[in-house]
Amino acid sequence: MAxxxxxxxxxxxxxxxVPVHALRDVxxxxxxxxxxxxxxxxxxxxxxxxxxxxxxxxxxxxxxxVNGEEITSMKESKLIDFRLHxxxxxxxxxxxxxxxxxxxxVSFIMLLQNRSKKEIRERADDLLEQVGLGDRKxxxxxxxxxxxxxxxxxxxxxxxxxKFILADEPTANLDSTxxxxxxxxxxxxxxxQNVTFVFxxxxxxxxxxxxxxxxxxxxxIHKDEYxxxxxxxxx
Amino acid sequence: xxxxxxxxxxxxxxxxxxxxxxSILFAVVCALFIESIERGSHDLTVENMTxxxxxxxxxxxxxxxxxPSLDNSFYYDPEFFGxxxxxxxxxxxxxxxIDGFMLAAGEELTRPAMVLGILPGREQRLNGLxxxxxxxxxxxxxxxxxxxxxxxASRLNVAVGDTLxxxxxxxxxMSAAGKYYISGIVKLPLREMDNQTIYLSISxxxxxxxxxxxITSLLITPESxxxxxxxxxxxxxxxxxxxxRVLTWREMMPELIEALEFDKAGTRMFMAILYVVIGxxxxxxxxxxxxxxxxxxxxxxxxxxxxxxxxxxxxxETLLISILGVLxxxxxxxFLIIYFNINPITIGGDGAEYMLDMGFDPxxxxxxxxxxxxxxxxxxxxxxxxxxxxxxFKILRLNIIEAAKK
Numbered sequence: 001m002a003x004x005x006x007x008x009x010x011x012x013x014x015x016x017x018v019p020v021h022a023l024r025d026v027x028x029x030x031x032x033x034x035x036x037x038x039x040x041x042x043x044x045x046x047x048x049x050x051x052x053x054x055x056x057x058x059x060x061x062x063x064x065x066v067n068g069e070e071i072t073s074m075k076e077s078k079l080i081d082f083r084l085h086x087x088x089x090x091x092x093x094x095x096x097x098x099x100x101x102x103x104x105x106v107s108f109i110m111l112l113q114n115r116s117k118k119e120i121r122e123r124a125d126d127l128l129e130q131v132g133l134g135d136r137k138x139x140x141x142x143x144x145x146x147x148x149x150x151x152x153x154x155x156x157x158x159x160x161x162x163k164f165i166l167a168d169e170p171t172a173n174l175d176s177t178x179x180x181x182x183x184x185x186x187x188x189x190x191x192x193q194n195v196t197f198v199f200x201x202x203x204x205x206x207x208x209x210x211x212x213x214x215x216x217x218x219x220x221i222h223k224d225e226y227x228x229x230x231x232x233x234x235x
Numbered sequence: 236x237x238x239x240x241x242x243x244x245x246x247x248x249x250x251x252x253x254x255x256x257x258s259i260l261f262a263v264v265c266a267l268f269i270e271s272i273e274r275g276s277h278d279l280t281v282e283n284m285t286x287x288x289x290x291x292x293x294x295x296x297x298x299x300x301x302x303p304s305l306d307n308s309f310y311y312d313p314e315f316f317g318x319x320x321x322x323x324x325x326x327x328x329x330x331x332x333i334d335g336f337m338l339a340a341g342e343e344l345t346r347p348a349m350v351l352g353i354l355p356g357r358e359q360r361l362n363g364l365x366x367x368x369x370x371x372x373x374x375x376x377x378x379x380x381x382x383x384x385x386x387x388a389s390r391l392n393v394a395v396g397d398t399l400x401x402x403x404x405x406x407x408x409m410s411a412a413g414k415y416y417i418s419g420i421v422k423l424p425l426r427e428m429d430n431q432t433i434y435l436s437i438s439x440x441x442x443x444x445x446x447x448x449x450i451t452s453l454l455i456t457p458e459s460x461x462x463x464x465x466x467x468x469x470x471x472x473x474x475x476x477x478x479x480r481v482l483t484w485r486e487m488m489p490e491l492i493e494a495l496e497f498d499k500a501g502t503r504m505f506m507a508i509l510y511v512v513i514g515x516x517x518x519x520x521x522x523x524x525x526x527x528x529x530x531x532x533x534x535x536x537x538x539x540x541x542x543x544x545x546x547x548x549x550x551x552e553t554l555l556i557s558i559l560g561v562l563x564x565x566x567x568x569x570f571l572i573i574y575f576n577i578n579p580i581t582i583g584g585d586g587a588e589y590m591l592d593m594g595f596d597p598x599x600x601x602x603x604x605x606x607x608x609x610x611x612x613x614x615x616x617x618x619x620x621x622x623x624x625x626x627x628f629k630i631l632r633l634n635i636i637e638a639a640k641k
Contacts, residue, residue, distance in 0.1 A: 097535075099243035104236070
């Protein structure tokens with residue numbers, strides 16, 4: 001079932017001065033439960049596409065559909081609310097709230113959703129357990145390693161029970177062990193809970209785990225391939 | 236949790252918060268102190284002028300204001316005015332005076348002088364005149380001696396024990412001449428008065444000026460200075476249809492009001508400059524904070540926090556800093572104001588001369604008035620609040636993508 005769809009998506013920056021075609025007629029469909037990597041060289045349009053999928057940026061033409069609802073024509077106030085309930089974000093620089101503990105960072109998203117205190121507390125505990133940080137829930141970001149912070153970021157992204165998670169270069173700042181650990185967690189959530197992940201990445205370790213790899217060149221889809229990940233991993 | 240977020244954000248960069256707090260504290264303390272000194276010195280001037288010169292309220296003959304002459308004095312009926320003092324609510328006591336300008340001569344020098352006929356006991360109650368004696372003693376009522384102000388004594392080159400001759404015109408053109416033994420020298424707080432006043436007992440002055448039983452003014456001291464206008468109105472109603480007229484100190488000394496207003500305008504100008512300088516200081520730290528956190532704001536908006544909520548959190552942060560700054564400024568300001576109220580700053584040298592020329596005492600006592608705290612605290616608080624609108628405004632217009640790239 002298509003959870004995310006773009007139709008003839010184009011984005012041109014500086015259309016009146018020096019036009020830069022960041023996206024050219026991109027049409028993709030992502031189904032529920034996919035573990036997809038968007039790859040390509042710098043300037044190929046990965047991050048722009050991810051921003052469009054997350055409703056953070058508006059296209060010059062074309063449309064983005066999430067779960068059958070078009071988000072490109074939504075007003076900003078509605079879009080913010082839509083993002084809160086439907087899209088999870090994991091950023092390259094973790095971007096946790098520095099003055100909050102791990103538990104509070106995860107809880108905060110649910111607070112924005114006006115959930116009950118009991119539900120917030122229990123779900124935050126559960127998610128931190130799932131990412132292996134049950135014993136670090138009272139630690140603040142500065143007291144955690146990069147890998148731990150990114151795991152909190154994943155827990156935070158999952159807290160709102162989104163339709164899918166967009167992760168922009170999630171392993172770029174992590175050492176190998178932390179990166180593999182994080183990928184294991186995301187992979188497990190994908191397989192066991194059918195959580196949909198869409199990455200933009202340069203990292204071969206992420207690409208190797210992806211069951212679908214969309215390659216972009218000069219703002220256009222160059223290649224879109226599905227793979228058997230387990231076989232790839234064994235190889 | 237939003238409040239928790241705001242409170243923790245405040246202490247996340249302690250140095251920046253302390254700089255902002257200090258700016259606000261400094262602004263509040265300066266504003267309080269300047270206003271308090273201005274109010275204190277003005278209150279002291281008004282106090283001296285009313286107690287030694289006009290009183291808070293005066294009853295005069297209705298012609299006296301236009302033509303302040305003994306011919307326009309009025310008969311002091313102790314029974315009538317006694318009943319008013321007793322029956323009108325808000326009057327603490329009354330002080331009758333008769334005054335006229337005469338020539339005063341010592342052995343070698345002659346100077347114009349204001350001769351004031353007084354009841355020493357009542358004057359003492361009004362302004363502690365007897366306690367201001369620097370030499371000799373005060374006369375008793377009915378005694379034929381004179382007490383001379385220190386400045387005039389110096390100008391006439393006379394001292395206690397010398398003889399003073401007074402020459403002038405009494406009521407209805409009668410000639411007035413008298414010779415008086417100087418029993419005391421008194422130091423008056425107002426330079427102008429200190430340079431020209433001679434006190435006689437009221438009955439002696441009335442005799443000298445051919446105005447037995449007459450006075451030129453009856454000073455009325457209210458129970459509280461705040462009652463002046465109410466009391467003036469009540470007395471005006473009582474005196475309606477008579478030849479008596481009631482004047483307040485403001486009506487009698489418009490030039491003093493002007494001088495005080497002029498002085499206030501200077502202070503306001505200085506305060507305005509101070510507000511601008513401090514305002515820019517606070518704005519600088521708020522601006523730095525905003526620019527440093529743009530990325531964070533962008534991320535929070537990305538994950539689903541509404542702009543208004545985020546703006547409210549940042550506004551609460553600045554609000555909390557403002558409240559802390561203003562309250563700590565109140566604490567330190569109150570301490571300084573109380574200290575300098577007990578130990579007023581004394582001005583020396585040319586500054587003192589200038590202040591004396593302006594009619595002010597060369598001391599700067601502070602006034603302890605709650606409204607100063609309210610007014611100055613509100614102004615600084617408002618400045619801070621207006622400045623704190625900047626980050627909120629920035630958040631409301633923030634481009635999420637641009638902010639997240641920073």
